[in-house]
Amino acid sequence: MYSKGTKRKFSGSADTATDDKAMAASYSLQRQSLLDMSLIKLQLCHMLVEPNLCRSVLIANTVRQIQEEMTHDGSWQVVTEAFSSPSHGPSDRLVATEVLCRSPVLEQQGGGPKLYSVMGYNGCREEEVVTDKALCSVAVGDGAPALLLGTIGHCWDRAELRVAEVEAGVSEDSLSGSGDEEETRCREGTKLATGQVFGMFEIKNSPPGSDPALEELFSDVDASYYDLDTMLTGIQSTPKMGPYDLLDSLASSHGPTSNSTCRADLNELDHIMEIIVGS
Amino acid sequence: MLPCHRETAGCLDVWSSPCPFLFIPADIISTVEFNPTGELLATGDKGGRVVVFQREQESKNQPHRRGEYNVYSTFQSHEPEFDYLKSLEIEEKINKIRWLPQQNAAYFLLSTNDKTVKLWKISERDKRPEGYNLKDEDGRIRDPSTITALRVPVLQPMDLMVEATPRRVFSNAHTYHINSISVNSDYETYMSTDDLRINLWNLEITNRSFNIVDIKPANMEELTEVITAAEFHPHQCNTFVYSSSKGTMRLCDMRASALCDNHSKFFEEPEDPSNRSFFSEIISSISDVKFSHSGRYLMTRDYLTVKVWDLNMESKPLETYQVHDYLRSKLCSLYENDCIFDKFECVWNGSDSVIMTGSYNNFFRMFDRNTKRDVTLEASRENSKPRAVLKPRKVCVGGKRRKDEISVDSLDFSKKILHTAWHPSENIIAVAATNNLYIFQDKVN
Numbered sequence: 001m002y003s004k005g006t007k008r009k010f011s012g013s014a015d016t017a018t019d020d021k022a023m024a025a026s027y028s029l030q031r032q033s034l035l036d037m038s039l040i041k042l043q044l045c046h047m048l049v050e051p052n053l054c055r056s057v058l059i060a061n062t063v064r065q066i067q068e069e070m071t072h073d074g075s076w077q078v079v080t081e082a083f084s085s086p087s088h089g090p091s092d093r094l095v096a097t098e099v100l101c102r103s104p105v106l107e108q109q110g111g112g113p114k115l116y117s118v119m120g121y122n123g124c125r126e127e128e129v130v131t132d133k134a135l136c137s138v139a140v141g142d143g144a145p146a147l148l149l150g151t152i153g154h155c156w157d158r159a160e161l162r163v164a165e166v167e168a169g170v171s172e173d174s175l176s177g178s179g180d181e182e183e184t185r186c187r188e189g190t191k192l193a194t195g196q197v198f199g200m201f202e203i204k205n206s207p208p209g210s211d212p213a214l215e216e217l218f219s220d221v222d223a224s225y226y227d228l229d230t231m232l233t234g235i236q237s238t239p240k241m242g243p244y245d246l247l248d249s250l251a252s253s254h255g256p257t258s259n260s261t262c263r264a265d266l267n268e269l270d271h272i273m274e275i276i277v278g279s
Numbered sequence: 280m281l282p283c284h285r286e287t288a289g290c291l292d293v294w295s296s297p298c299p300f301l302f303i304p305a306d307i308i309s310t311v312e313f314n315p316t317g318e319l320l321a322t323g324d325k326g327g328r329v330v331v332f333q334r335e336q337e338s339k340n341q342p343h344r345r346g347e348y349n350v351y352s353t354f355q356s357h358e359p360e361f362d363y364l365k366s367l368e369i370e371e372k373i374n375k376i377r378w379l380p381q382q383n384a385a386y387f388l389l390s391t392n393d394k395t396v397k398l399w400k401i402s403e404r405d406k407r408p409e410g411y412n413l414k415d416e417d418g419r420i421r422d423p424s425t426i427t428a429l430r431v432p433v434l435q436p437m438d439l440m441v442e443a444t445p446r447r448v449f450s451n452a453h454t455y456h457i458n459s460i461s462v463n464s465d466y467e468t469y470m471s472t473d474d475l476r477i478n479l480w481n482l483e484i485t486n487r488s489f490n491i492v493d494i495k496p497a498n499m500e501e502l503t504e505v506i507t508a509a510e511f512h513p514h515q516c517n518t519f520v521y522s523s524s525k526g527t528m529r530l531c532d533m534r535a536s537a538l539c540d541n542h543s544k545f546f547e548e549p550e551d552p553s554n555r556s557f558f559s560e561i562i563s564s565i566s567d568v569k570f571s572h573s574g575r576y577l578m579t580r581d582y583l584t585v586k587v588w589d590l591n592m593e594s595k596p597l598e599t600y601q602v603h604d605y606l607r608s609k610l611c612s613l614y615e616n617d618c619i620f621d622k623f624e625c626v627w628n629g630s631d632s633v634i635m636t637g638s639y640n641n642f643f644r645m646f647d648r649n650t651k652r653d654v655t656l657e658a659s660r661e662n663s664k665p666r667a668v669l670k671p672r673k674v675c676v677g678g679k680r681r682k683d684e685i686s687v688d689s690l691d692f693s694k695k696i697l698h699t700a701w702h703p704s705e706n707i708i709a710v711a712a713t714n715n716l717y718i719f720q721d722k723v724n
Contacts, residue, residue, distance in 0.1 A: 037615060040693070050368070050456070053475075054507060055504045055620045057504070057505050057524060058564060062561065066557060
């Protein structure tokens with residue numbers, strides 16, 4: 001099981017059924033949050049110069065484990081159906097291996113994953129340990145969904161903060177936990193991101209080369225990109241636009257985020273992504 | 280070898296620092312290793328430098344001044360490189376140092392970064408030849424017509440100079456990152472280990488190595504396990520062990536076949552179903568494996584425990600010691616901030632009776648296998664006044680915190696002790712805390 005130690009809040013026996021249901025709901029929310037966190041970590045791996053193979057393998061195994069459990073539960077089907085595209089077919093291949101195989105170029109189709117991949121990972125790594133009441137213990141109630149989205153939005157916010165403050169030389173405060181402030185800021189933005197995180201699974205379902213439009217788009221991409229060996233030991237050819245180039249362009253076009261502009265910012269970023277992919 | 284276990288005070292009790300902590304300002308220390316006699320202590324850092332300390336000879340005049348360690352030699356072992364084929368930078372960080380046994384006046388050590396192993400010779404020069412015929416004192420070549428008489432050069436004493444020279448460079452044998460090197464007891468060969476392969480080298484030959492273990496799957500999509508550490512048996516030159524990210528160990532015999540993909544022994548502890556979580560596999564990944572000096576036991580370190588195994592019993596460990604079990608409820612946070620992937624090392628003392636490993640908040644732990652007592656000590660500047668005895672520390676798990684205790688939530692996870700070393704025969708330990716090196720010894724002797 002994911003974690004143990006729920007304390008019953010109500011001593012009354014009449015609420016047993018509701019309690020169990022609530023527990024199950026929060027367990028699957030937590031599991032979802034862990035899955036998303038793992039996927040983010042794996043994607044950020046791709047941007048590191050030398051991905052740590054042991055770490056990548058352990059995270060991928062965790063993702064596989066979660067996916068297997070979710071498949072047994074039946075909740076995996078629900079997830080994929082929710083974000084299905086017209087060409088959706090049953091996804092038999094385990095996501096974890098696809099994640100390991102995915103090339104950064106293909107990711108550009110879904111704006112969500114790319115959002116994370118351009119971020120400096122250093123900000124995430126230096127974070128202080130948070131008292132993880134939220135993620136480790138069973139959280140029942142309204143707080144949970146916001147926390148889930150907050151987790152995903154974490155890295156994105158932190159990177160934006162970095163970009164905005166890098167000139168001022170302000171050292172990053174460790175973002176201790178997903179505070180309420182973050183939740184309200186990112187709720188809408190990260191809903192979009194969550195959808196895109198799952199959206200990318202659909203892309204991999206079609207075997208490479210089957211879609212003529214896709215083919216044309218990536219006709220000039222070196223096929224050796226798909227070689228996992230290459231992926232895990234580094235990118236074979238330098239990408240046209242490095243992560244820092246993109247951060248620079250973000251810095252000029254974005255100011256510090258605010259409640260109302262969060263969604264607008266993401267849309268603008270999507271637009272930029274499309275331009276880059278198209279070029 | 281001095282016995283560690285005494286009636287009055289076990290060696291867990293009295294540790295102090297003979298001199299103020301040694302401060303190396305430059306870089307994060309990435310490996311620490313005593314040489315086989317304990318006379319020398321080598322450290323490697325993230326900047327590719329190796330610093331070697333030498334123990335002062337004990338003088339009869341000042342018997343209370345135990346041998347202190349002073350800097351003996353400093354050299355740049357590895358430089359950052361760029362792999363043009365893969366557009367990758369190769370870090371210069373020293374992952375491991377291993378000393379060779381001393382066979383003449385010079386010292387030899389192997390140091391490695393992610394891709395290249397180098398054999399370094401450290402030698403002393405305290406004499407200098409003077410009186411050359413063909414060149415003058417400045418080194419300029421003399422005009423032969425000016426030479427009218429011949430003389431024999433004489434060796435004159437000079438200030439002691441310690442020089443380090445690279446004698447062998449073993450490169451281009453590893454696609455993945457080297458995590459271990461281990462010198463064989465035959466003193467002729469050594470092995471280097473990366474995530475998926477182990478190669479055997481002859482110390483004299485740099486252009487050829489033999490692959491003895493290869494766990495790379497034909498299809499990398501099926502990769503679920505990597506090699507995390509490997510070591511030769513201290514006495515049997517045909518035997519070695521390697522550990523994996525799935526918490527298993529394999530003992531291999533090189534006499535069985537050229538490629539040791541089939542193990543002789545397979546060590547794995549069955550999983551405890553009550554403790555199962557999504558993090559079970561990650562915390563079971565073995566970060567370090569060490570043979571005991573006797574060669575009878577194996578010690579493994581995973582995220583929360585240290586285990587001692589009997590080579591003759593593969594089904595479960597002989598002993599399990601909890602290093603910081605209070606972290607079990609924090610695994611999710613530690614996964615989020617990547618601390619769960621920290622690779623702690625573990626060491627035996629000279630008599631194999633005490634084991635030591637590091638933790639967070641600059642804490643390190645010692646376990647006495649005989650008395651079953653354990654202690655938590657801290658490597659910090661406040662505690663390292665000369666000859667002050669280290670005070671045991673305690674982490675408060677829940678409930679009321681006592682005065683000296685520290686609560687789990689106050690622990691500093693950026694201060695981690697990953698690398699420690701124990702003198703081969705005496706109770707002297709070296710502890711690397713980020714970019715500081717601490718040397719402690721017990722006062723009982």
